[in-house]
Amino acid sequence: MTEVLVADRVHVRAPGKLNVFFEVGGAQADGYHDVASAYQAVSLYEDVWAEPARDFTVSISGTVDVTGVPADDRNLALRAARLVAKEIGHDGGVHLDIVKHVPVAGGMGGGSADAAAALVACDALWGAELGTHGLHRLAARLGADVPFALMGGTAIGTGRGDQLSPALAKGRFDWVIVTSEEGLSTPEVYRRLDELRAGPDIAPAPRVPAVDPGVLHALRAGDAVALAAYVRNDLQAAALSTRPELRDVLETAERSGALAGLVSGSGPTLAFLAGGAEEALELQVTLAAARHPALHVHGPVPGARVMPV
Structure with a gap:
């Protein structure tokens, strides 16, 4: 049946994410990898507007x-909209207007944030009232990072990364991210990790990935200095072997006061943990002066949510 329209246009904002800890298991028979991740949603957002239409269409713009x-059915947000329509038997369409601020193919989950925003927007637009459980069930069908973009905050992800448990994070963590004009393919980075693990240069895959307890303690305490001792990304070696110039940026930032630095997700975005807002601003200025496009963000922030008109 067709649901009652409850709004003419809905605006939803969803955050990008950082993997402050990311351990990757070995490749499974289907080629995927089990992971253990500590996700943090940060204040770099995707904005999605949804309005009624006869078909399913999307327009895309942004600061990146x-x-x-x-802009076709390969778009994760459009696929999310179709999932909601199928779930509730809605026989109309929707036009999605996506304004992107999260780097594309940058390891911060921008496409997943778009999909999460589309789920929430269509749920509100069509009065679906799917609820948290229903939306998360659909999100899990769209990709490992989509459920977290719905949840936001800080969470531990296991399995393919979509088995989420909220994690208590006290206070605020300040990050400086350095973006890149050229993205990295996530499947290619994982393949490169498997190649490196087959050689002598890096440790083999853990049998069962797990988040270090020190990460949880630092997040719970709101202690950036303590967290810096544990941030880690198993994909970093693979990303750096593909884009070795990123190593110079990591070293520059760490010499300039960053508590820690790491590749975000599959890269090439780099994330640097700062001691606070003032230290982050100083680091941002230093990196910008060295001609590295740097942004100051903070976390944790909420997940996908409807914005006031």
Whole structure:
């Protein structure tokens, strides 16, 4: 049946994410990897507007390069909209207007945030009232990072990363991120990790990935200095072997006061933990002066949510 329309246009904002800890298991028979991740949603957002339409269409713009973002059914947000329509038997369509601020193919889950925002927007637009459980069930069908973009905050992800448990994080953590004009393919980075693990240079895959307890203690205490001792990303070696110039940026930031630095997700975005807002601003200025595009963000922030009109 067709649900009653409850709004003419809905605006939803969803955050990008950082993997402050990311341990990757070995490749499974289907080629995927089990992971253990500590996710933190940060204050770099995707904005999605949804309005009634006869078909399912999308327009894409933003403050980042959106050249490679598909505007057809390969788009994760459009797929999310179709899932909601199928779930409730809605026989109309929707037009999604996506304004992107999270780097594309940058390891911060921008596409997943778009999908999460589309789920929430269509749920509100069509009065679906799917609830948290229903939306998360659909999100899990769209990709490992989509459920976290719905949840936001700080969480531990296991399995493919979509088995989420909220994690208590006290206070605020300040990060400086350095973006790149050229993205990295997530499947290619995982393949490169498997290649490196087959050689003598890096440790083999853990049998069962797990988040170090020190990460949880530091997050719970709101202690950036303590967290810096534990931040880690198993994909970092693979990303750096593909884009070795990123290593120079990591070293520059760490010499300039960053408590720790790491590749975000599959890269190439780099994330640097600062001691506080003032230290983050100083680091941002230093990196910008060295001609590295740097942004100051903080976390944790809420997940996808409807914005007031």
